[in-house]
Amino acid sequence: MKRSVTIKDVAQIAGVAHTTVSRVINKDSRITQATCDRVRRAMKKLDYQPNLIARGLVRNRTQVIALIGPEVANFFLPIIRSVAESSASRDYAMMLFSTNTWIKEAMSFEWVAQNWLVDGMLVYNLIHHPEVPPEIIKLKSRISPFVFINKFLREPEMNAVGVDNYHAVNLAVEHLVALDHRRIGIFYGDVTSVDGFERKDAFEKALRKAGVPVDPSLEFCGMWRDEDAFKETLRMLEGDARPTAIFCANDIMAIGAMRAIREKGLSVPRDISLVGFDDLETSRYIDVPLTTIRPPLADVGTRSVELLMDVLKDPTRPPQQIALHAELIVRASTAKPAG
Amino acid sequence: MKRSVTIKDVAQIAGVAHTTVSRVINKDSRITQATCDRVRRAMKKLDYQPNLIARGLVRNRTQVIALIGPEVANFFLPIIRSVAESSASRDYAMMLFSTNTWIKEAMSFEWVAQNWLVDGMLVYNLIHHPEVPPEIIKLKSRISPFVFINKFLREPEMNAVGVDNYHAVNLAVEHLVALDHRRIGIFYGDVTSVDGFERKDAFEKALRKAGVPVDPSLEFCGMWRDEDAFKETLRMLEGDARPTAIFCANDIMAIGAMRAIREKGLSVPRDISLVGFDDLETSRYIDVPLTTIRPPLADVGTRSVELLMDVLKDPTRPPQQIALHAELIVRASTAKPAG
DNA sequence: TTGACTTATGAGAACGCTCTCAATAGGATT
DNA sequence: AATCCTATTGAGAGCGTTCTCATAAGTCAA
Numbered sequence: 001m002k003r004s005v006t007i008k009d010v011a012q013i014a015g016v017a018h019t020t021v022s023r024v025i026n027k028d029s030r031i032t033q034a035t036c037d038r039v040r041r042a043m044k045k046l047d048y049q050p051n052l053i054a055r056g057l058v059r060n061r062t063q064v065i066a067l068i069g070p071e072v073a074n075f076f077l078p079i080i081r082s083v084a085e086s087s088a089s090r091d092y093a094m095m096l097f098s099t100n101t102w103i104k105e106a107m108s109f110e111w112v113a114q115n116w117l118v119d120g121m122l123v124y125n126l127i128h129h130p131e132v133p134p135e136i137i138k139l140k141s142r143i144s145p146f147v148f149i150n151k152f153l154r155e156p157e158m159n160a161v162g163v164d165n166y167h168a169v170n171l172a173v174e175h176l177v178a179l180d181h182r183r184i185g186i187f188y189g190d191v192t193s194v195d196g197f198e199r200k201d202a203f204e205k206a207l208r209k210a211g212v213p214v215d216p217s218l219e220f221c222g223m224w225r226d227e228d229a230f231k232e233t234l235r236m237l238e239g240d241a242r243p244t245a246i247f248c249a250n251d252i253m254a255i256g257a258m259r260a261i262r263e264k265g266l267s268v269p270r271d272i273s274l275v276g277f278d279d280l281e282t283s284r285y286i287d288v289p290l291t292t293i294r295p296p297l298a299d300v301g302t303r304s305v306e307l308l309m310d311v312l313k314d315p316t317r318p319p320q321q322i323a324l325h326a327e328l329i330v331r332a333s334t335a336k337p338a339g
Numbered sequence: 340m341k342r343s344v345t346i347k348d349v350a351q352i353a354g355v356a357h358t359t360v361s362r363v364i365n366k367d368s369r370i371t372q373a374t375c376d377r378v379r380r381a382m383k384k385l386d387y388q389p390n391l392i393a394r395g396l397v398r399n400r401t402q403v404i405a406l407i408g409p410e411v412a413n414f415f416l417p418i419i420r421s422v423a424e425s426s427a428s429r430d431y432a433m434m435l436f437s438t439n440t441w442i443k444e445a446m447s448f449e450w451v452a453q454n455w456l457v458d459g460m461l462v463y464n465l466i467h468h469p470e471v472p473p474e475i476i477k478l479k480s481r482i483s484p485f486v487f488i489n490k491f492l493r494e495p496e497m498n499a500v501g502v503d504n505y506h507a508v509n510l511a512v513e514h515l516v517a518l519d520h521r522r523i524g525i526f527y528g529d530v531t532s533v534d535g536f537e538r539k540d541a542f543e544k545a546l547r548k549a550g551v552p553v554d555p556s557l558e559f560c561g562m563w564r565d566e567d568a569f570k571e572t573l574r575m576l577e578g579d580a581r582p583t584a585i586f587c588a589n590d591i592m593a594i595g596a597m598r599a600i601r602e603k604g605l606s607v608p609r610d611i612s613l614v615g616f617d618d619l620e621t622s623r624y625i626d627v628p629l630t631t632i633r634p635p636l637a638d639v640g641t642r643s644v645e646l647l648m649d650v651l652k653d654p655t656r657p658p659q660q661i662a663l664h665a666e667l668i669v670r671a672s673t674a675k676p677a678g
Numbered sequence: 679t680t681g682a683c684t685t686a687t688g689a690g691a692a693c694g695c696t697c698t699c700a701a702t703a704g705g706a707t708t
Numbered sequence: 709a710a711t712c713c714t715a716t717t718g719a720g721a722g723c724g725t726t727c728t729c730a731t732a733a734g735t736c737a738a
Binding site: 355356357358359362369370371374393395396397398399455 | 685686687688689690692693694695
């Protein structure tokens with residue numbers, strides 16, 4: 001079953017040296033048409049396929065890149081998709097690793113990099129680091145090139161591609177402020193994650209920029225969860241200092257909030273406006289279609305691959321950070337406040 | 340940057356032959372504790388990582404499997420996930436190929452198999468073949484092992500794992516019949532795809548089994564699309580011979596139908612009951628939560644990997660087909676017909 | 679002390695390819 | 709006719725492992 005046909009078998013059939021066959025495979029220009037044809041015919045006859053592993057060994061590259069990320073997360077699929085497509089179009093195969101399994105310790109994409117199976121890596125690591133940890137800086141010089149996704153977008157020494165949370169959240173806040181909302185709440189996510197931290201931070205910055213005071217009593221950490229948002233919304237609606245709008249750092253929490261608002265007999269957007277973040281497919285279909293932020297995930301994938309290819313081509317090139325802009329999708333869940 | 344530290348560097352530092360280092364790496368039992376320690380220390384000192392490519396060349400396996408599938412499809416993510424997890428837990432890495440890009444021609448997963456980059460493959464190919472095409476049979480003996488996903492579940496000569504569409508659809512039909520529905524329509528998908536063909540076929544078989552006549556005027560090919568289902572539902576509601584229930588071969592079409600029903604001022608399930616297939620996240624959140632079929636996608640991934648591993652261990656073992664059972668999730672979109 | 683046997687280690691081939699350098703042939707130049 | 713070029717091909721080393729086989733050292737019975 002296994003026993004492969006090698007370059008030497010082809011050479012023998014074609015009556016040339018194995019070197020010549022290799023040249024034909026690699027389209028060396030100084031092979032005569034005649035020998036080329038002969039070799040080609042032999043290859044076809046034997047149904048020869050080059051052994052990519054052997055080639056990888058001598059060339060010291062495999063034409064494989066790794067995508068390392070939290071594949072449990074729904075928002076990761078579009079990125080997987082676009083990375084697969086654009087790496088394939090450049091004749092690279094893609095290996096997929098989950099940060100949940102192989103990559104057990106926080107930083108051990110190092111392992112993936114050091115065993116020479118892949119030429120480069122795209123690393124989507126959710127953990128928020130206020131600045132680039134020294135161990136990562138050290139890694140840079142020692143292992144195959146890597147590009148961070150949705151992280152280190154403002155760190156000049158890293159290669160990174162991602163969605164600009166600050167720009168995105170600002171869109172949401174500006175939208176609400178333009179509708180005359182002044183009491184705007186936020187349900188934010190786990191702040192040990194990049195998105196959790198940045199979206200909350202961005203929210204407060206955007207409020208200040210708009211001249212709206214930040215009110216801590218309207219800020220709640222919903223841990224990205226439907227349930228948490230649901231309960232907190234019920235609680236808020238009991239009190240009398242309720243917000244007129246809530247920005248939710250992901251759509252799931254917005255959906256939870258909406259459920260709670262309806263359960264209280266109130267309505268979206270008449271009583272409370274809601275803005276989400278992610279633009280899940282669901283958000284278009286739910287009862288009150290959700291106004292939300294659509295991150296350009298496909299672009300993130302495409303641009304990451306581009307950047308990685310550039311680095312692969314010229315490993316000495318200075319690091320680059322590419323921050324992509326999200327889009328505000330206005331649907332039915334936002335309106336002017338009732339008062 | 341690149342220049343790796345090899346087994347020979349380690350050998351030199353440890354003062355042994357490279358062979359010995361190799362033995363330590365592979366946990367050969369007859370190495371003395373002393374030399375083992377010495378080598379281990381040298382490895383740690385040099386920060387040595389085995390070169391998996393070189394190992395792959397001599398061992399003729401790479402510890403990598405390929406998952407080939409329609410990654411544009413949402414329902415593919417859970418499979419990706421579980422395949423990644425379970426292959427990782429067996430020390431296999433996973434390569435992901437899209438049937439849309441690399442694999443342009445119908446059958447050229449052959450390419451992936453023949454270049455020796457992967458030890459085995461999981462192939463998720465949507466095209467419906469009434470029987471196994473001879474070229475696939477031929478492939479079996481020549482390239483690395485493969486397991487089909489959601490295809491060839493009833494072909495004794497193939498290795499296959501998948502969801503049993505016939506069982507699944509029967510659950511839906513039995514549910515509707517038990518509620519006293521007798522005029523049951525179907526929105527089915529593209530019948531050149533496996534699921535498209537089988538679910539329609541299964542639907543008719545299930546009706547007959549339940550003693551309900553098959554009415555072609557209630558059958559419509561919605562091509563899996565929201566829009567098509569929407570329009571057809573409007574059309575059906577104009578006529579007077581409307582169904583009391585519709586089975587939709589995917590949730591998306593059920594959502595489209597629901598939209599149309601509401602637009603006509605009618606209600607689900609009072610006027611028409613709807614059953615979907617897929618159990619999308621969306622289906623739980625929409626206005627009338629959808630009764631649907633939940634395919635055990637995670638299991639499909641896990642079992643595929645298991646089967647592939649078995650084949651890898653013993654390539655001569657007889658082919659096996661594993662048909663998994665879906666589950667009926669009853670929510671609010673089905674009820675007894677009004678009359 | 680010797681030979682047989684076991685055990686721990688080393689030397690070197692092999693995996694299938696690419697790449698460097700040498701060799702050959704034919705044509706142009708002197 | 710001798711020399712030099714150029715264009716094409718061949719021979720062989722090397723990539724970093726594993727694996728086979730040989731070797732050296734140690735153990736034990738005679």
